[in-house]
Amino acid sequence: MAPRAVWKGVLKIAEMTCPVSLYTAASTAERISFHTLNRKTGNRVHRQFIDEVSGKPVETEDQVKGYDKGDGDYVILEPEEIAAAVPESDKTLTVETFLPCDEIDDLFFDKPYYVSPSTPVASDAFTLIREGMKSRQSAALARTVIFRRMRSILIRPHGDGLIATTLNFDYEVRSAADAFSDVPAIKIDDEMLELAEHIIKTKAGKFDPKSFDDRYESALAELVQAKIEGRKLKPQKRPEPTKVVNLLEALRQSAKGAGSKAATRSKPAATEAPRKKAS
Known part of the structure; x- marks a missing residue:
């Protein structure tokens, strides 16, 4: 089934326009979800505004938005007042400037969407825009x-295609200086720094999203299946508490472990046991 567009409009660059559609690129729809039930009756319960x-x-027709001026004194905002104040969409994705792809800090990234031409006629203009941005290694700010x-x-x-990522506003991104204000300035010993660099080097790899499993989701799925089948699950073992050791000694031990793992990974493929083909 083809995905459903969440937004349709026109991508506008100067006097050139291209009809496009936006599709959600990341979704939580596949996660396990629960309903809240009445334990005694097994019936679903519903929230109410009290x-x-x-x-x-309070019934829906009697609910209105209110802004707290302080001490519980509210300004009432009627739905039609809010609708009149919110800018209407002209369905135009207007490009204001082009900039290097890595110009914007990832902290400002919010939610990604796939962008594709919404009509066959738009494919030529869409391809021209995409290839032009690729050749210049540029991103468009719209x-x-x-x-x-x-x-x-x-x-x-x-x-x-193209990826469109909504950006957080400046006021939404909290100050890094505030978050790191309690981090003291410490002079790192040369040996410790060399060991840390060695560990990082030996554990270097590439990002593969398929290699990261959602253990929480997997555990929930297993629990639900066990309940359906009437089975009991064994409690998960709690991790042993980490022993506090000297930082330099911990780095030395980590470097030894990283080195041995790297040596194991570097063995010729011929020494590995053959894998059985799936039947």
């Missing part, structure tokens, strides 16, 4: 209204 003073449920919010979006070439 008036915190009267304790009575703006549009998506999901009722004006968003800055970084567009980069990706395979046969």
Whole structure:
């Protein structure tokens, strides 16, 4: 089944336009989800909004947004007032500038979307834009209204298409200086630094998303299946507490372990046991 576009509009660069569609590139839809039940009856329960003073449920038509000015004094905002204040989408993804692909810090990255031409006629313009950006190793910084919010979006070439990543606003990214303010300035011993560099070098590799399993999700799936089948699962063993050792000695031991693993990985393929083919 073809994916459903979450946004359709026009990619505009100067006077050139190209009809495009945005598709969600990352989703949590495949994760295991639960319903909340009444333990006694087994029936699902539903949330209600309760008036915190009267304790009575508030129906949907009586619910409005309110901004707290302080001390519980609220400004009431009617739905039509909010709708009138929010900018309307003109369905145009307007490119404001081009910049190097690595210009923007990853801290500003929010959510990725696949971008593809929305009509066969748009394929020529789309391909021209994609290849031009590839040859210049450039990304496009654009703006549009998506999901009722004006968003800055970084567009980069990706395979046969483009990736559009919504960006966090400056006020949404917290200060790194505040987070690292308690980190003391320490002079690192040369031997310790060399050992750390050795460990990093021997454990160097490449990112393969398939090699990282979601252990939490796998454990939940196993638990659900066991409950369905009436089986009991053995409790998972808790990891042994890490022993506090001298940092330099820990680096030396780690370097030895990393070296032996690297030697094992470097053995010729002929020495490995043959693998059975799947039947």
